[in-house]
Structures are given as C-alpha cells and as structure tokens.
Amino acid sequence: MAGATRxxxxxxxxxxxxxxxxxxxxVAAGALFWGWLVVSWVNRWLGGPIAPVGEPxxxxxxxxxxxxxxxxxxxxxxxAAFVVELTPVLAQGTWLTVVITGVSLVCGFxxxxxxxxxxxxxxxxxxxxxxxxxxxxxxxxxxxxxVLYYGLNLAASVPAALSGVFPRDVVWVAILGFTLNGAAxxxxxxxxxVESVDEGQITAGRAIGLSKxxxxxxxxxxxxxxxxIPSWTNEFVYLIKYxxxxxxxxVPELYYRxxxxxxxxxxxxxxxxxxxxxxxxxxxxxxKFMERVDDRVAIPGLGANRDx
Amino acid sequence: MTxxxxxxxxxxxxxYGDEQVLDEVSFGMDRGDVTVLIGPSGSGKSTMLRCVNRxxxxxxxxxxxxxxxxxxxxxxxxxxxxEVGMVFQSFNLFAHLSAVGNVALGPRRVLGLSEDExxxxxxxxxxxxxxxxQLDSYPAELSGGQQQRVGIARxxxxxxxxxxxxxxxxxxxxxxxxxxxxxxxxxxxxxxTMLVVTHEMSFARAVADEVVFxxxxxxxxRGPPEQLFxxxxxxxxxxxxxxxxxxx
Numbered sequence: 001m002a003g004a005t006r007x008x009x010x011x012x013x014x015x016x017x018x019x020x021x022x023x024x025x026x027v028a029a030g031a032l033f034w035g036w037l038v039v040s041w042v043n044r045w046l047g048g049p050i051a052p053v054g055e056p057x058x059x060x061x062x063x064x065x066x067x068x069x070x071x072x073x074x075x076x077x078x079x080a081a082f083v084v085e086l087t088p089v090l091a092q093g094t095w096l097t098v099v100i101t102g103v104s105l106v107c108g109f110x111x112x113x114x115x116x117x118x119x120x121x122x123x124x125x126x127x128x129x130x131x132x133x134x135x136x137x138x139x140x141x142x143x144x145x146x147v148l149y150y151g152l153n154l155a156a157s158v159p160a161a162l163s164g165v166f167p168r169d170v171v172w173v174a175i176l177g178f179t180l181n182g183a184a185x186x187x188x189x190x191x192x193x194v195e196s197v198d199e200g201q202i203t204a205g206r207a208i209g210l211s212k213x214x215x216x217x218x219x220x221x222x223x224x225x226x227x228x229i230p231s232w233t234n235e236f237v238y239l240i241k242y243x244x245x246x247x248x249x250x251v252p253e254l255y256y257r258x259x260x261x262x263x264x265x266x267x268x269x270x271x272x273x274x275x276x277x278x279x280x281x282x283x284x285x286x287x288k289f290m291e292r293v294d295d296r297v298a299i300p301g302l303g304a305n306r307d308x
Numbered sequence: 309m310t311x312x313x314x315x316x317x318x319x320x321x322x323x324y325g326d327e328q329v330l331d332e333v334s335f336g337m338d339r340g341d342v343t344v345l346i347g348p349s350g351s352g353k354s355t356m357l358r359c360v361n362r363x364x365x366x367x368x369x370x371x372x373x374x375x376x377x378x379x380x381x382x383x384x385x386x387x388x389x390x391e392v393g394m395v396f397q398s399f400n401l402f403a404h405l406s407a408v409g410n411v412a413l414g415p416r417r418v419l420g421l422s423e424d425e426x427x428x429x430x431x432x433x434x435x436x437x438x439x440x441x442q443l444d445s446y447p448a449e450l451s452g453g454q455q456q457r458v459g460i461a462r463x464x465x466x467x468x469x470x471x472x473x474x475x476x477x478x479x480x481x482x483x484x485x486x487x488x489x490x491x492x493x494x495x496x497x498x499x500x501t502m503l504v505v506t507h508e509m510s511f512a513r514a515v516a517d518e519v520v521f522x523x524x525x526x527x528x529x530r531g532p533p534e535q536l537f538x539x540x541x542x543x544x545x546x547x548x549x550x551x552x553x554x555x556x
Binding site for chain 1: 389
C-alpha cells in the first residue's frame with residue numbers, strides 16, 4: 001500500500017487520537033453517572049435536602065425551554081425534559097439493581113468456591129456439586145424465582161432482623177434466588193480455573209507438610225481465582241442484566257420501575273432506550289472495575305491474560 | 309555390606325494396577341549419608357523416592373525413618389513430610405508467590421511461625437542458596453537454575469532431617485546445572501542426609517556414599533561409587549553406565 005491515499009476509516013482516526021482523551025471522556029461520563037446516582041440515593045435517605053423526594057434535581061420545564069432555545073436541539077427538547085422527569089425513578093430502581101447484583105454476587109462467590117473445589121477434588125461431594133450446578137443451570141432462573149416466591153412464599157418468612165431493610169421483603173427472596181443460581185454459574189467458571197492450575201503445585205504443597213485442604217487454600221485458589229477473573233466477569237455482567245427478572249416477583253428494581261413508567265406513559269421506545277443505556281452504564285462500570293482488579297492482583301508470569 | 313538404619317527401605321513393592329513398578333527394593337542410609345539412585349527412565353527411581361514421603365504409596369515392604377515406620381497407616385503423613393524435604397524435577401514453585409513467599413509458606417503455615425519469623429527464615433535460606441538478591445522475584449522472573457535453588461531453599465526452610473531430590477537438574481539447560489549442583493554439594497559438606505535421583509554421574513561419583521542401580525523396579529546392584537562405576541558386578545549396570553557415558 002505504499003503511497004496509497006485511501007481515506008482513513010473512523011476507527012483509525014479514533015485510534016490515532018490521543019488515547020488519554022477517550023479515557024478522560026469515559027471517566028468523566030462514569031463520574032457523572034455515579035455522582036448523579038449517589039447524590040440521588042443520599043437525597044432520598046436524608047428525606048430530600050437537595051430536591052424533594054421523587055422530584056428531579058432540575059425542573060423538566062427549565063430543561064425543555066433551555067433545549068428549545070438552541071436551534072439544533074429544539075426538536076428533542078420534549079424528549080430531554082422526559083428523561084429528566086424520569087431521573088428520580090431511574091435512580092431509585094438502580095439502587096435495588098445494584099444492591100441485588102452486588103450482594104448476590106458476593107454471597108454466590110462464597111458458595112461457588114467450595115462447589116468448584118468439591119467438583120475438582122472431591123469424591124462424593126463432586127457428585128453433589130455437579131448435581132447442584134446442573135440443576136440450577138438447567139432450569140429457568142425465572143422458574144426458580146417463582147418457586148421461591150410463589151411456591152415457598154419465602155417473602156412471608158423473612159427474619160425480623162432483615163425485614164424492613166428494603167422497601168419490600170421480597171428483595172431478600174430475589175437476593176436468595178440470584179445467589180443460589182449465580183453460585184452455580186460462578187462455580188463453573190472457577191472450576192475451569194482450578195483445573196488449569198498445574199498438579200505439581202498441590203504436590204509441592206503436600207511435600208512441605210500442608211494438608212490437602214491447606215494446599216488448595218494457600219496454593220491452588222490464589223492462582224485459580226486470578227485465572228478466573230476474566231471469565232468470572234461474564235457472570236458479573238450477566239447478573240446485572242438477569243437481576244431485571246426480580247421485577248417479575250414484584251421487586252421494584254430498575255426494569256420494574258421503567259416498565260411501570262412505560263405502561264403509564266405509553267412511551268415504550270423512549271423508556272426502554274433509556275433503560276438500555278442505564279444497564280449499559282452499569283455493565284461498563286462492572287467490566288472496567290474488574291479490569292482494574294485484574295491488573296491490581298496480577299503476578300508476573302501468572303495467567304494467560306498477562307501475555308498481552 | 310552393612311546397611312545404615314537412619315533410613316531403611318526393606319523389600320518395598322508397588323504396583324500401578326497390574327504393572328509392578330517396584331519389586332522388593334531394599335537399601336539403607338546412615339545419618340549424613342548421600343545415596344544416589346540411578347537407572348533408566350521408568351526404572352522406578354522417582355516412585356521409590358516418592359514412597360519415602362508417601363507422595364506415592366508402597367503396597368508392600370517397610371520404610372523406617374529414624375526408627376519410625378513410614379508406611380504404617382497410623383503415620384501422620386503431614387508430620388512425616390515436615391521432616392522430609394523434597395526437590396522436584398520441574399521445580400513446582402508456587403507460581404503466585406515471590407521467592408521469599410515460596411520459602412516462607414511452610415514455616416508460616418505448617419510450623420506456625422509468625423509472618424516476620426517466617427520471612428526472616430526464608431531470607432536466610434535464600435541467602436544460603438545464593439539468592440539473597442532475588443527475595444522478591446516471582447518464579448517467572450527467575451532462571452531455571454535460580455528457580456531450583458528456591459525449590460531447595462523451600463525444602464530446607466522446614467529444617468528437614470532427610471532431603472529427597474527428584475532429578476533436580478534434568479529440566480535445566482546445561483549451563484544452569486552447575487549452580488544447582490554446587491548448592492547440593494554445599495549441603496553434602498554440611499552433613500545433610502540426602503537421597504538423590506539423578507543422571508549426573510560425576511556428581512554421584514564425587515559425593516555419594518552409596519549408589520543404587522535400579523532397573524525394572526529392582527535393585528540390580530548397589531555399592532560405593534568407585535566400585536559401582538569402575539567395577540560393576542552386573543552386566544546390566546555396565547551397559548547402562550556405558551550408555552550414559554556415551555551421551556556425555
């Protein structure tokens with residue numbers, strides 16, 4: 001292609017641009033998004049010192065007239081005002097989405113690690129682990145939630161100590177459902193990573209007098225969990241989106257709230273586009289966060305992800 | 309010949325399924341002795357070594373270490389391994405730990421030393437193998453020879469009364485073998501009791517008190533190195549030594 005003057009593609013131009021500019025833009029967008037969420041949540045908990053609870057921080061009318069004053073933006077002035085009007089509902093729903101995802105992920109992790117270890121190193125427990133994993137992965141998540149909510153009516157038996165933490169006790173049922181289900185998926189990712197740790201590692205652990213369990217804990221898991229991070233991030237991302245199923249058992253999380261607004265206003269396209277953008281922002285945050293974690297815990301020579 | 313009785317291996321046999329890999333192997337060592345196991349690959353040398361710290365289970369025979377039966381079902385295997393250090397052909401360094409972390413793990417978690425004590429002991433052992441300047445390097449940042457020296461330091465940090473070496477130089481580039489053998493020689497000089505599987509015949513000749521030639525899971529011949537290397541009694545021993553020599 002010597003001397004060719006073919007027009008450069010958009011991708012090339014973006015790639016050539018100062019990479020720190022793109023990064024800066026992403027960080028700024030993230031800070032704006034999370035800043036708005038946190039301020040909204042705090043505002044609600046404190047009873048509305050910044051704006052009355054349920055009201056946007058900026059008056060939708062003001063936004064509409066501001067947009068209308070700019071020639072190019074006049075056409076979308078009404079839409080902009082609608083988005084602003086939605087912000088309190090979105091922030092409120094996102095709170096539950098974040099909590100359900102975060103708590104379920106962490107609780108699921110502590111179930112998943114023993115499941116994965118049992119699967120690789122256990123005998124009888126390997127079968128138990130396999131049975132659990134296949135059952136939970138092989139049946140629809142929504143069906144599992146329905147069994148917990150409608151079938152077992154667990155919302156009625158939330159312990160008094162936990163009751164009232166969330167607007168509705170059913171949130172606990174959702175967390176339980178996602179924990180049990182997510183544990184099965186997480187276990188599969190972690191199992192793969194545990195299997196990829198060289199057998200000589202555990203032998204060396206045994207040879208200095210560590211028991212099998214100690215060798216797994218001190219030698220195998222620190223390596224396996226690092227290997228698992230990139231694929232485990234998938235489960236994190238899935239869970240953010242799957243958490244929308246909690247809406248089907250009446251948990252007022254992000255999807256449930258947005259769906260309510262859409263039904264009330266009939267503005268389905270606008271509402272679900274905004275909803276999509278919200279989930280996208282959450283997912284991007286999660287994957288960027290896990291990238292940071294991955295870099296943070298990296299050890300020279302450990303894991304294929306270090307080869308880049 | 310008189311057998312030592314610090315480590316005494318008597319009629320040890322082992323099968324993997326139908327295949328017999330050890331056939332009534334016997335030898336003995338005194339405290340401070342160096343015994344070298346030689347033999348073609350698949351002759352059972354490594355398996356024999358692993359039976360001593362029960363990484364492999366012998367089905368018949370007896371192994372006593374310092375008077376205690378190793379093969380008894382009542383033996384605390386973890387306790388046994390605390391007293392028997394092992395160095396592997398493929399190093400098997402803990403990939404997520406620095407050199408000092410590798411060496412400190414046993415003292416910390418098995419011997420129950422404090423974090424600082426364990427680190428200090430690890431640093432001392434690494435200095436002993438000439439790696440005082442690599443304490444914080446990770447295995448992937450070290451050469452093969454350096455990794456194997458960390459492996460030796462890791463075993464030494466448990467203050468073992470017997471050291472097992474399973475082909476410690478076989479995975480190394482030729483120019484890196486010397487530094488590992490040098491460390492091993494220094495251990496011999498300090499009076500460490502060592503059972504070594506190796507193909508380094510010059511090392512065996514120089515430091516071994518006894519050389520045991522294994523073939524097909526049997527002890528074909530054993531004796532002091534000068535006798536076994538210069539005047540082997542069995543024809544198979546001679547053939548094996550010639551084959552090895554032609555590679556050097």
